[in-house]
Amino acid sequence: MLEVRDLTVAFGGVKPLDGVTFRLDDAVCGLVGPNGAGKTTFFNCVSGFVRPSAGLIVADGTELLALTPHLRARWGLRRTFQQEQVIQALDAYDNVRVAADEFGASGHDVRDALAFVGLERVHRSGAALSMLERRLVEIARTVVGGPRVIMLDEPGAGLAEAETERLVALIREIPARYDAQVVLVDHDMELVASVCSTTAVLDFGRLIALGPTSEMLRDDTVRRAYLGTEEVLA
Amino acid sequence: MTTLTVAVRRRSAWRPAAGVLGVVALLVIVGFVVPAVFSVFWVRSFTTSAIYAIACAGVGLLYGRLGLVSLGQIALVGVGGWITLRLGYGTGLPYPILLLLAGAGTCVIGVMVGIPSLRLSGLNLAIVTLMFAGAFAIVFNATGFPNGGGGFLGRATGSVQRLALERPTLGRGDGGYFRYVLMVAALMFGLLALHVRSRPGRQWAAIRQSEAGALASGVDTTRSKLWALAVVSFTTGVAGGLLAANAGVLDPGNFGASESIVLFAVVLIGGAFSLLGGVLGGLLSQAFPSLLDEIGVNGNLILLVFGVGLVHAVSTAPQGIAGQLQGLAALVRRRVGALEDG
Amino acid sequence: MLKPFIVTGLAVGSLYALSGLGMLVLYRTTGVLNLAYGALGAMAALISWELIQQGTEQWPSYAVGVGAATAASLCYGGLLGPYLAERESVVKATASLGFALAILGVLNWYWTDDTRTLTLPTDTSGFDVVDVRVSTTQLIALALAVVVAVGTSVYLRASGTGTEMRALADDRELTSMLGVRVRRVEALAWGVSGALAGVSGLLLADLTQLTANSLTFLVIPALAACVVGRFRSLGWTLFGGLLVGVLEAVGTPYDWIADYRSAAPFVVAIVVVLYLQRHKTVTIGAAR
Numbered sequence: 001m002l003e004v005r006d007l008t009v010a011f012g013g014v015k016p017l018d019g020v021t022f023r024l025d026d027a028v029c030g031l032v033g034p035n036g037a038g039k040t041t042f043f044n045c046v047s048g049f050v051r052p053s054a055g056l057i058v059a060d061g062t063e064l065l066a067l068t069p070h071l072r073a074r075w076g077l078r079r080t081f082q083q084e085q086v087i088q089a090l091d092a093y094d095n096v097r098v099a100a101d102e103f104g105a106s107g108h109d110v111r112d113a114l115a116f117v118g119l120e121r122v123h124r125s126g127a128a129l130s131m132l133e134r135r136l137v138e139i140a141r142t143v144v145g146g147p148r149v150i151m152l153d154e155p156g157a158g159l160a161e162a163e164t165e166r167l168v169a170l171i172r173e174i175p176a177r178y179d180a181q182v183v184l185v186d187h188d189m190e191l192v193a194s195v196c197s198t199t200a201v202l203d204f205g206r207l208i209a210l211g212p213t214s215e216m217l218r219d220d221t222v223r224r225a226y227l228g229t230e231e232v233l234a
Numbered sequence: 235m236t237t238l239t240v241a242v243r244r245r246s247a248w249r250p251a252a253g254v255l256g257v258v259a260l261l262v263i264v265g266f267v268v269p270a271v272f273s274v275f276w277v278r279s280f281t282t283s284a285i286y287a288i289a290c291a292g293v294g295l296l297y298g299r300l301g302l303v304s305l306g307q308i309a310l311v312g313v314g315g316w317i318t319l320r321l322g323y324g325t326g327l328p329y330p331i332l333l334l335l336a337g338a339g340t341c342v343i344g345v346m347v348g349i350p351s352l353r354l355s356g357l358n359l360a361i362v363t364l365m366f367a368g369a370f371a372i373v374f375n376a377t378g379f380p381n382g383g384g385g386f387l388g389r390a391t392g393s394v395q396r397l398a399l400e401r402p403t404l405g406r407g408d409g410g411y412f413r414y415v416l417m418v419a420a421l422m423f424g425l426l427a428l429h430v431r432s433r434p435g436r437q438w439a440a441i442r443q444s445e446a447g448a449l450a451s452g453v454d455t456t457r458s459k460l461w462a463l464a465v466v467s468f469t470t471g472v473a474g475g476l477l478a479a480n481a482g483v484l485d486p487g488n489f490g491a492s493e494s495i496v497l498f499a500v501v502l503i504g505g506a507f508s509l510l511g512g513v514l515g516g517l518l519s520q521a522f523p524s525l526l527d528e529i530g531v532n533g534n535l536i537l538l539v540f541g542v543g544l545v546h547a548v549s550t551a552p553q554g555i556a557g558q559l560q561g562l563a564a565l566v567r568r569r570v571g572a573l574e575d576g
Numbered sequence: 577m578l579k580p581f582i583v584t585g586l587a588v589g590s591l592y593a594l595s596g597l598g599m600l601v602l603y604r605t606t607g608v609l610n611l612a613y614g615a616l617g618a619m620a621a622l623i624s625w626e627l628i629q630q631g632t633e634q635w636p637s638y639a640v641g642v643g644a645a646t647a648a649s650l651c652y653g654g655l656l657g658p659y660l661a662e663r664e665s666v667v668k669a670t671a672s673l674g675f676a677l678a679i680l681g682v683l684n685w686y687w688t689d690d691t692r693t694l695t696l697p698t699d700t701s702g703f704d705v706v707d708v709r710v711s712t713t714q715l716i717a718l719a720l721a722v723v724v725a726v727g728t729s730v731y732l733r734a735s736g737t738g739t740e741m742r743a744l745a746d747d748r749e750l751t752s753m754l755g756v757r758v759r760r761v762e763a764l765a766w767g768v769s770g771a772l773a774g775v776s777g778l779l780l781a782d783l784t785q786l787t788a789n790s791l792t793f794l795v796i797p798a799l800a801a802c803v804v805g806r807f808r809s810l811g812w813t814l815f816g817g818l819l820v821g822v823l824e825a826v827g828t829p830y831d832w833i834a835d836y837r838s839a840a841p842f843v844v845a846i847v848v849v850l851y852l853q854r855h856k857t858v859t860i861g862a863a864r
Binding site: 303305350351353354356357358359360361362364365366368369372373375376491492495496498499502532534535536537538539540541542543544545546548549 | 659660665669671673674677681682684685789793799803838839842843846
Binding site: 068069079081086087101 | 437440442444450454
């Protein structure tokens with residue numbers, strides 16, 4: 001469960017997030033919106049990298065604002081970044097081990113996570129991994145050691161269609177396998193539609209719609225946000 | 235989806251042990267062959283090379299593993315030396331204890347300086363450490379190093395006999411002290427290597443890649459960086475202690491901002507990404523000038539060499555000489571492996 | 577009486593400020609914090625001294641000295657500037673440190689550690705200001721610092737190349753795409769800062785001492801001036817230099833602090849950097 005109440009981020013006259021309030025209960029949820037809507041700011045806020053000027057963040061019943069980013073991660077609030085952050089100097093195994101060490105997981109859990117994402121070349125150096133393998137390593141890092149809410153920021157970026165499908169299948173399995181909620185941001189509407197049951201839509205830092213994904217994609221308000229106030233084509 | 239069994243290739247357990255034995259054997263050989271073959275002048279030169287190698291390894295760890303430019307490490311060597319001298323004269327403690335205390339004291343000072351500074355990124359940190367180097371140099375010049383007198387500063391004035399710190403019983407002569415230094419250096423290098431190969435080292439790699447990514451993986455980046463600084467300060471302080479007993483006295487003129495900058499330069503030239511680079515750095519800063527002296531080249535041209543070397547290392551060869559040597563070794567290993575498989 | 581020390585402090589401080597301004601303009605235009613600034617000044621001073629010793633007239637000697645510093649600066653900037661353009665600022669600064677070491681090595685090799693003095697012709701005249709004797713040299717130092725601060729500020733805002741420099745500081749790639757001759761603007765920055773370094777070097781050699789080491793490391797108080805200016809403000813850099821100079825000089829008559837007074841620039845820089853960076857945030861990005 002992930003809930004925000006009146007979440008606001010304001011600086012220098014700009015409000016990337018403006019009084020956002022909603023609650024996500026479904027196993028896999030989506031967060032969409034046009035460019036500049038505030039999705040990344042939302043992720044940064046929830047994961048602790050940006051301090052909100054107002055509002056609350058509650059996950060699984062725990063108030064998160066008091067925790068610094070690394071403590072939120074240890075609690076179970078995991079996230080990936082738009083730009084992949086695989087550690088070049090370490091191999092895939094050690095990449096996941098960094099997280100495992102901090103989250104109290106064992107080497108066995110690391111092997112488990114790598115097997116789950118289907119990464120075979122475990123001792124390949126981070127620098128030598130393909131784009132898909134990097135994304136898989138990042139996901140393995142989020143699921144190891146008791147995740148509760150996993151936020152994925154454009155997990156499919158830079159992947160070919162077949163690779164994206166593999167990723168989607170993987171994401172679908174996370175809640176059952178790890179008992180964790182997944183919230184994902186992506187621009188690929190097909191990806192969002194195929195795996196997220198509920199989707200929240202942001203525009204100009206405000207929540208404009210929240211509901212079952214199929215409805216959201218047909219909603220007029222949402223389409224206008226993406227396409228402008230021109231006449232929406234049927 | 236079928237679960238894949240991941241075959242985790244078991245790294246041969248005997249490899250690291252063999253490596254350690256190899257290094258120990260090499261050090262023993264060097265420890266006895268060098269004093270036998272070289273003149274006293276050169277044995278002393280190699281001794282200081284080994285001492286400075288410890289300081290170089292520390293600088294290299296901070297830069298190579300964490301991307302932190304520290305231009306003030308010589309000050310920490312001075313602090314270690316200062317503590318050793320003061321306690322050596324003031325108490326009757328055995329030398330190994332003095333070294334440990336010097337390391338511990340330098341560790342405290344290093345961490346105190348680090349706590350406000352480690353928040354700083356790249357250029358700001360470089361500037362602040364350069365400033366600390368300058369400040370410490372002035373303090374050392376003003377207070378001098380302890381030489382047997384009383385009071386906190388331990389300066390002997392007037393006709394009180396100035397003492398030289400005694401060397402440990404195990405290392406009285408030049409050859410003996412060379413072996414002693416090699417042993418302590420090996421221990422310090424071992425301490426650093428242990429860190430790099432285990433959890434702290436992995437945290438540092440994560441931080442170097444991306445501080446945000448490290449935080450998102452649960453790493454307490456501030457504490458991890460401070461720990462690096464603590465370990466490096468400890469080893470650098472011990473190096474200072476070794477330096478104190480090497481000559482028995484220390485000269486403030488050797489602990490200036492210029493020396494700190496040169497230290498950084500030789501580390502980059504020798505290679506900041508491996509401990510071998512530390513050894514090369516030590517040799518470059520101490521033995522190389524002696525070599526040039528022997529063949530009649532003016533000592534000041536060394537600065538020219540280091541300066542050009544630093545520019546080159548910074549712009550083109552971040553792995554340094556050590557990195558290029560290791561690259562060569564890897565190449566040879568691959569070729570040999572191919573031949574064997576072949 | 578503190579007054580003579582305040583005057584000395586202001587004079588030397590103006591030169592810290594002048595050096596700081598030169599470093600600042602170069603930094604803002606090219607992203608390079610030129611830590612060889614002091615070494616360039618030492619070069620100018622020693623070359624001028626050498627020429628005078630060999631019988632050349634004073635003013636031509638100074639011109640050659642400053643010219644040498646300018647040329648060296650242009651060479652370095654031209655060779656390494658584009659090469660290091662994409663690297664982060666700490667890498668560029670570290671490279672310039674190598675440049676400083678190289679220059680220092682050559683200077684020390686050619687001019688060994690003897691005592692030398694550089695006496696500018698303006699030393700002999702002076703004025704009495706508030707019953708303290710102020711030499712013309714000291715006045716020139718102060719005036720020059722103020723003129724350069726104001727002049728640079730006006731130039732950057734009002735002139736075409738000045739605007740180009742500001743654009744360059746903002747975004748090199750974008751600026752080049754707009755058709756600005758990036759290399760030419762950068763050359764101007766390197767040349768002017770080199771010339772200023774030379775002039776500062778001459779004045780500092782006159783007011784303090786003429787040794788390669790001390791002049792090279794006077795880049796540190798100049799750096800302190802830049803720090804106070806937050807690497808952004810010309811006015812605050814001027815103030816920072818003067819502040820550091822005065823703090824340093826004012827401790828002279830007091831025994832208990834006299835030995836430590838030259839630590840003033842370092843302490844000021846440390847305190848200011850730590851204070852300004854107290855709210856540091858974590859940037860989200862990956863290492864290159």
